Amino acid sequence: MTDTGQPRLGIRANLAQFTLLVVVNALVGATLGQERSTLPLLAEDVFHLTGYTALLTYVLAFGLTKAITNYFAGTWSDRYGRKPVLVAGWLVAIPVPVLLAWSPVWMGIIAANVLLGVHQGLTWSTTVIMKIDLAGPRRRGLAMGLNEAAGYLAVALTAAITGYLAARYGLRPAPFLFGAACIVIGLGLSTAVVRETRAHAETEAKLHDDVAPPGNVLRHTSFRERALSAACQAGMVNNLNDGLAMGLFPILFTTVSGSLTGVGVLTALYPAVWGIGQLVSGPASDRLGRKHLITAGMLVQAGALTVVAVGSSFAVFAVAMVLLGVGTAMVYPTLLATIGDVAHPAWRARAVGVYRLWRDGGFAVGAVVSGVAADLWGLRAAVALVAVITAASGLVVAVRMYETHPRSPQRSA
Template identity: 50%
Template sequence: MSEAVSPLESANPVRLGLKENWPQFALLVLINAFVGGMVGIERTVVPLIGAEEFKIGSTTVVVSFIISFGVVKAFANLISGQLADAWGRKRVLVLGWLVGLPVPFMIMWAPSWNWIIAANALLGINQGLAWSMTVIMKIDLVGPKSRGLAVGLNEFAGYLAVGVTAFLTGYLASRYGLRPAPIYLGVAYAILGAALSILLVHDTRDHVRLETAGHARQAAPIGFREIFLLTSFKDRNLFAASQAGLVNNLNDGMSWGIFPLFFASFGLAVERIGLLKAVYPATWGILQIATGPLSDRWGRKGLIVAGMWVQAAGLFLTGATSHFEWWLVGSLLLGVGTAMVYPSLIAAVSDASHPSWRARSLSVYRFWRDLGYAIGALSAGIIADRFGLSAAISSIAALTFISGVVVAVFMRERAAGSVDLAQNANRPAE
């Protein structure tokens, strides 16, 4: 006997699922690779531009471009969900790309370090809007059963592109100098990302309406203030995810700014620095193809806790050693741990959020997560200037371990394959 079709489904061709929406899903995977590549152009060469071309002696000043990026991206994330619900996902995605178009040109031609800082403020808007929309739209398309897979594929594309681009920019810099040749990649990414978003992407708000209409219990109207408090503090799962996301990107912000300077202080060539800087995000990106779906089967909590502790081990190993081989192992561990954590955290937030306000809850989570870039770069820079680069790395490693403990204590595991909407996450904060 065939399954009955509801009047809503028969009248609406929109369907949820990866198979049903694979052309748009694949397009969004490709676009997010270009989004990630925009960050990848900076991972190897920009800290070295500050130290070598602009002769900046203070580590805190060198990493200031990451601070501007992190703060602006955090607030762009915070408003992205509101804009997505008000304007539609596609418009916000296109806006993100339009803001990002000048970034590679500003980096190539920057006459002073302030231009680099300004370029990274624009890059923060680009990443906050464009990356947020690619992940939200994928979650919209697949529905509740495959969120981990959707997030894993999204983050795979983005961070593999970060890693590949970090390697390529290191190679190009070793052959042609730090500027402008390595940054030409960013020009291509920006043009292609903007063109595909404008010409081929379709909005996914109808998919959200379909999921919401089929939900067993409708959520009461809930304002942004309530969502912010719920995601940040009041719901224990959302709190645990938000603090872990912040610390995850805190150590990523530290590694972005400190690692090239740390490796260069031992005389490592820029091409080998580029290799180390590529291994971490490439490992992170590739393994998310597996860790995202595993979080759907095994649950989120175990992967998050173990992942934070594996990251901490990689950071401790890097800061405590002085040889390329050990740094390579440390970068691999950091990539493995982050792959365990990243898609699991986004999926955990999605589990605990009603479809009608999921985009806004994810935007709050991403606000806290990407504020970690600024906090990590600033704190690591201050520690490095006072106590040395190794001390900065080890301090962030300890904080990462503690964050894993917080998740172990506060997060409640959901049953594999279920959606956590029965309690606080399905009503306004009291």
């Protein structure tokens, strides 16, 4: 607190709460990672689904519910506070591992992913908003890098752990018991230890000019404001790639790896590099600016997907997963920092919700586009199509977005 009783802004001034929120977001990522290695194989081996479009129904259900929940998470965080939304998200997650581990029908798996989408939308959105609140304007890229690194390193680690558990003990229930433990710990920390951060946003708002919010934050963020709208489309395409990775990569990897452990390693590489890379790219965007890092990252992702489309060995797929992780790391925290740069603190939580509505809608778009393309033309053709879409998205950022970081040399010029 300052001498006037106002909360202090900055990561160092709020280190204990900021670190706690990093841990909580790691548990959010682990809850998502519990199904990443195993669910596509579960669909084929246990439920005997035929056709890639049918298999990807769980990605579609997850993506749609997470995208919609993101929007409401931002609005509810402004209205009711951040912590109640965070705790509600953990409560919704409680049935997820039970359904994944024991549901006798595929509709139970779909229901689990609907709940998982609501959980991720409420919890991940809220930890993002809370860290932006605490960090203040100067180190926003670092804050987002740490947040997203924690989440996706946990996704990677959990994908590897659940792949090992599935290989040793079977596809069900062992991998999902690990996820249940993460949910219990996350709920306990969020309820007992996490503190409300809305007052920090109100403090930062006093440092800005009294700018009236746009009449419609959804329309303004999605279409009218150049940097915000460019970020929304890039975020959607980025998660289109991730939807493809969640649903189809494990099946493609089985063609070069004879074990579930090998599939787990390849599946984990991408989010692991993604997670670690954000520790570099987040702070780098505070020094170098946002726009060019986003453009380059989208083009690197497109190149990595091209390698996947033509690859035919474990080593080539491993290189492609590393490149895909690098490209995604360049983009992910930088897009969130861009939203934080442009949106006024008075309506920033809603802008974050709108951005994440578009971004996580990419899961659903990816499920439909890649599933239909794979059914029509094959797995590799679907990956190649997504590579073209990703390259086009990078060019949109290059043309439409302006530099948003307040201390960037490009913006000063």
